[in-house]
Amino acid sequence: LGAADALAGPGGPPAAHRALRQRLQARMYYLCENDPEMLASAADRLSPLDEPPGTATGDQRELLVALLHAATVSAGLPAARVGALAHRVLDHEPASAAHVHTMLPLLVPIAVAADSVTGLLPWLDKALVDAVRRGGRLEESVVLAEQALVLLAQGRLAAARERAVRAGAAVAPEEATTLSALALVAVALRAREPELVAAVPERFRGLHENCELAALLTLVRGMEAETRGEPGAAVEHYLDAGYALDRAGWRNPLVVPAAYWAARALHRTGESDRAEQLSEQYLEQARRWGAPSALGRALALRAVVGEQAAAPGLLREAAGVLETSTDLHLRASVLLRLAETVAPRHSAEAEAALRRCLELAVECGAGRIAGRAQELLGPAASGTAVRTPLTSAERLVARMAVQGLTNQAIADSLGVSRRAVEKHLTNCYRKMSTSGRSGLATALSEAGLLDTTDGPSDPAEAVRPQGAA
Template sequence: MSPPAPEHVHSTMPLAINILAGAGRTEGAAGWLREAHLLAQRRGGEVEQAVIRAEQALVALADGRLAHARQKVVQADALAGPDSGGLPTICAAVLAIVALHTEEPHLAEQILTRHRLHVENQHLAALLHLARGTLAAGRGETRTALVHFRTAGQRAERIGWHNPVAVPWASCAALMHHRLGEHEEAVASALLEVERSRAWGAPVRLGRALVALGRVSRGREGVTLLEEAVEVLEKGSNTHELCQALYALGTHRETDRRRRASALKRAHELAVGNGADSLARAIARKRDEYTPRTSSRTDLLTPSERKVAELAATGLSNSAISARLGTSSRMVEKHLTNSYRKLGIPGRPDLARALEKLGETPDS
């Protein structure tokens, strides 16, 4: 690698760093960029500083250091100012990608919306749909999120972008199909990303894709896939992705009790160490939920959530439930999303068993 210099931001070097981060080969990159940034600071070049901060954010993300990555995104965004059009397109994309992976979808949307090329540039448009899909999923608007994720895929396919590292739309779509009880569609989308990730060859990307496929797969097959994901990610240095795989394994309903406990314990330790505070809290809640209790849990769900969950567990679609209860499909989705979270399950296929654990039997 050439000596550190801020001028590298005007060359193809940012693209090279992007590729290295995607492949999980970032050895020495953090120190090199730190020196380059010190030189840029002395010269007062704000554009160079912003680009280097974006590169640092990407390298930190590849290493699993979420708090550090989030900090660099905020710094780069502040240097770019209210109009990020002065940044190279690839850097706007990098900032959005890191923001999405560090639990900052609002920031990702802001960065992409401000960028003047977001309409014409298919890559940035795809990332914008990923951000909006993530926000919709967080609000419980599952169908809306699915539309955004599939649109992101269409945008990426339009420019021949099959690499799932930058635009992992298929796994996102798979999880939404899973929420909606669309098992075949969920598995098909997740398999697509696994196949492309194997072709790409990056362990982190493959591990992440296997996690999605494991989450939407039924029975012991899901556990086997999640164990493979953990094994793949153990070989790398990205402890955040390893944490996610362990969390998924620990919350899969077919994971045995001893393995569940050890997976969630280690996942929590990694989340705390990575500065992923909200994830650490979520893991702690799941760990507590799986701890045997003597008290009743029948008050977990509100009456409306319980009724919707009972109907969904019998196999009724969201539209059928909406018609029967005289409520909107959006409200049905919201009640189901809340029920999944409270019951500690990933989606509709697990509802019947979870309700039985609450001492309730769904209507048949």
């Protein structure tokens, strides 16, 4: 801060000093992200009564992103304003791999928390192409992690998982970034796959390395405790994560949803009063923040842990709020719960919710939700194809197949047997409800899985072993 102030000079700083001063201020806000007073000052600086920093130059955009990050984690401004300012930055920032070396990667977690990720994937696709063209593995890793977070915010869990794993594998463990670790842990939580966390480098596991990452890892430990049948230990982990974040001034209900996890665990153990208290606290935070995904999730939580008589109304409100959310998986799961809740008294409403649930589940690849919706719809669901998400290995083999490679060529490139390739392709044909390679290409394209920006066009390069430097 002293260095930034010294650059001001009497009578106002020259242009070069002014740019450097804004970059220093941006880094100051980021380095002080666990200081509640600094977080509050960022929100004040971005308040509706003040003119926010401009976006014409790179230094102005960096400062605005740093301030938005602080305002996001503290929930110091409404999500709608944060999302609008984030897109203002995006509109003025060229899509390139060079953004990785600035404060701009923070833009993705900001937009995710605001449930305002529309337009980010095309921008990141161009940045990834640029990173691959330059041969920058670090840049490629960061952009893949950014894509994973956006896909997770859209509820496309299988695609998010694939990008997060690739982000970690693109560089050696000592070169891994905090963002790639965050993406992997976030996917592990959302997909309930705690084993993914084993790939996070050990140096990221320190309590003071990163406030958000430390809290997310604590939530994963709670999830693991629940899996082992230790609900008491799970609740303690969830509460610990929440306390640590609150002390640091992090109060955004979407960034690290500790209260959400704790309330669910308490409800399962029969501690209804504590569960209701935490769920009400979470709902109040979500209403203040205002992001549709946060509010929809909080309302659905209240429907679970609160009075059952209030559940239909809460779920109807949640479904209505989520109509503007980009999180397809969350929307589908809430609609499924709504249908199951109202079916005994309102069959027509339940059927309409199930039909929409099925559409959303198929679109985002949520096979379990789609299967349950189809089961409840029964004959009414005839003609609706449910496609189970492809695994990362199946997706890779499918892409190589539609590029024209023979089964043996694919096997040689991946270092596996031809029989393994044939098995993967058979699974792809079944899951995508198609037969033959020509039909597979169409099915992949319709599902948004035929993504040519995932890497180089040269198949030999595209299938380099994970972890290769």
